[in-house]
Amino acid sequence: MQRNVIIIGSGPAGWSAAIYLSRAQLKPLVFSGEKAGGQLMLTMVVENYPGFPQGVHGPELMTNMRAQAEHFGAEVMETSVTRVDFSGKMKKVWARTGTDNAEEMYEASAVLISTGAESVWLGVPGEQELVGRGVSTCAVCDAAFFKGKKTVVVGGGDSAMEDTLELTKFADSVTVIHRRDSFRASKIMTKRVLEHPKVQVRWNTAVKSIQGDKSVTGVVLEDLKTNEETTLQTDGVFVAIGHTPSTTLFSGQIDLDEKKFVVTRFVLGEKSLTLAQGAMQNGFLQFPTMTSLDGVFAAGDVVDFRYKQAATAAGYGVMAALDIEKYLES
Amino acid sequence: MSAQHITDADFQNVVVKSDKPVLVDFFAEWCGPCKMAAPILDKIADEFAGKLTIVKMDVDENQQTPKEFGVMSIPTVVMFVQGKETDRKVGFGGEQGYRSMIDKALAGQQ
Numbered sequence: 001m002q003r004n005v006i007i008i009g010s011g012p013a014g015w016s017a018a019i020y021l022s023r024a025q026l027k028p029l030v031f032s033g034e035k036a037g038g039q040l041m042l043t044m045v046v047e048n049y050p051g052f053p054q055g056v057h058g059p060e061l062m063t064n065m066r067a068q069a070e071h072f073g074a075e076v077m078e079t080s081v082t083r084v085d086f087s088g089k090m091k092k093v094w095a096r097t098g099t100d101n102a103e104e105m106y107e108a109s110a111v112l113i114s115t116g117a118e119s120v121w122l123g124v125p126g127e128q129e130l131v132g133r134g135v136s137t138c139a140v141c142d143a144a145f146f147k148g149k150k151t152v153v154v155g156g157g158d159s160a161m162e163d164t165l166e167l168t169k170f171a172d173s174v175t176v177i178h179r180r181d182s183f184r185a186s187k188i189m190t191k192r193v194l195e196h197p198k199v200q201v202r203w204n205t206a207v208k209s210i211q212g213d214k215s216v217t218g219v220v221l222e223d224l225k226t227n228e229e230t231t232l233q234t235d236g237v238f239v240a241i242g243h244t245p246s247t248t249l250f251s252g253q254i255d256l257d258e259k260k261f262v263v264t265r266f267v268l269g270e271k272s273l274t275l276a277q278g279a280m281q282n283g284f285l286q287f288p289t290m291t292s293l294d295g296v297f298a299a300g301d302v303v304d305f306r307y308k309q310a311a312t313a314a315g316y317g318v319m320a321a322l323d324i325e326k327y328l329e330s
Numbered sequence: 331m332s333a334q335h336i337t338d339a340d341f342q343n344v345v346v347k348s349d350k351p352v353l354v355d356f357f358a359e360w361c362g363p364c365k366m367a368a369p370i371l372d373k374i375a376d377e378f379a380g381k382l383t384i385v386k387m388d389v390d391e392n393q394q395t396p397k398e399f400g401v402m403s404i405p406t407v408v409m410f411v412q413g414k415e416t417d418r419k420v421g422f423g424g425e426q427g428y429r430s431m432i433d434k435a436l437a438g439q440q
Contacts, residue, residue, distance in 0.1 A: 034424040035363075035366065035422060035424075037362065040362075041363060041365070041366065042362050042363065043362075058362060059362040079425075080424070101426075131420055131421070132401075132402060132403040132406055132418070132420025133400055133402055133403075134402055136402075136403050138363065138421075140361075140362070141358075141361045141362070141363060141403065141404050141405075142402060142403045142404065144358070144389070144390070145389075145396075145402040146402075214400055215400055236402070
């Protein structure tokens with residue numbers, strides 16, 4: 001069976017595209033993946049998604065987006081894609097959907113990549129050994145285990161601020177460790193963190209290693225100005241230093257940038273500018289969300305290293321859906 | 331049928347004294363990744379019924395068992411064979427991850 005369009009990934013970009021493409025009667029097939037819903041499944045309340053004055057729970061938002069896509073006829077497979085072949089006119093995608101988990105092949109005229117991004121680990125000694133024993137990338141999931149305990153959060157962006165505030169509900173103290181002398185998080189989140197009585201900040205500091213046998217007992221810190229090393233006692237280490245795009249599946253098939261983000265014609269950097277310049281027609285950019293390969297589109301955090309918001313990802317997904325609709329007509 | 335819920339009070343009888351391997355899913359209602367794991371574990375529970383038991387423990391309502399086994403992150407899935415921990419997976423493990431834990435435990439049984 002040859003389909004119109006396959007969507008890989010099920011964050012706000014994937015579901016928004018699925019809503020538009022299903023309303024356009026194109027019957028998209030969504031591979032939601034095992035980590036369906038993406039990063040928003042790991043958040044508590046999303047306060048900046050338009051339309052929810054009281055905020056909305058991340059998982060609830062994603063469940064609703066999915067329901068909306070299915071309502072208009074999107075087909076959903078809850079498996080992860082195992083490999084792809086985009087070289088031909090028909091784009092091929094494999095997933096373990098057969099009996100006994102056998103791989104099956106799916107074909108479509110267009111593919112949308114909306115696989116998003118995943119947390120980056122520190123990569124210091126002790127970290128992987130202690131995951132789930134005090135080391136975590138999901139404060140929303142694990143904060144409750146640190147009632148009355150000492151914790152640290154590593155990072156300086158919005159997700160580090162969210163983790164810090166979540167931990168203050170349970171932990172006795174939260175120390176934020178940050179490499180620079182100011183946070184890159186939004187002003188409102190930064191203010192809440194800096195004004196919180198349970199929070200301390202160690203600026204210009206990096207984590208060298210994590211200590212502990214059965215569970216975390218401390219971290220070795222380096223002052224980046226003096227190179228002085230100190231040990232801080234702690235029961236938990238929450239890592240929030242950023243995300244890396246989920247693009248391993250596509251490497252070698254479409255252009256990725258030096259940080260492995262998918263390059264589209266939508267200009268965010270040097271490589272996308274070059275692609276865009278080759279796709280101008282009568283002064284208009286054709287299919288801004290298309291990648292370096294015809295028929296392969298991308299949207300959301302897998303492309304976007306700049307804005308990275310739930311709302312921008314949703315908008316991106318809509319742009320891709322409209323581009324795909326036009327592409328399929330041509 | 332799907333994975334049964336157990337409490338601190340049941341743990342000895344259902345898990346420690348079981349003659350079959352038991353997979354325990356430590357979860358909470360408000361945890362996103364736990365919601366991803368739940369339907370997979372329910373499905374697998376039915377498939378392996380009779381050979382292996384899969385149970386769930388809500389860490390909000392039961393604190394003693396998670397503490398005893400050093401569970402500090404959810405979801406955490408722990409395999410018990412003859413009442414002893416033999417394997418554990420922290421964070422969402424994916425269907426393949428859970429299946430390979432089960433295969434390993436069942437292989438050890440023969």
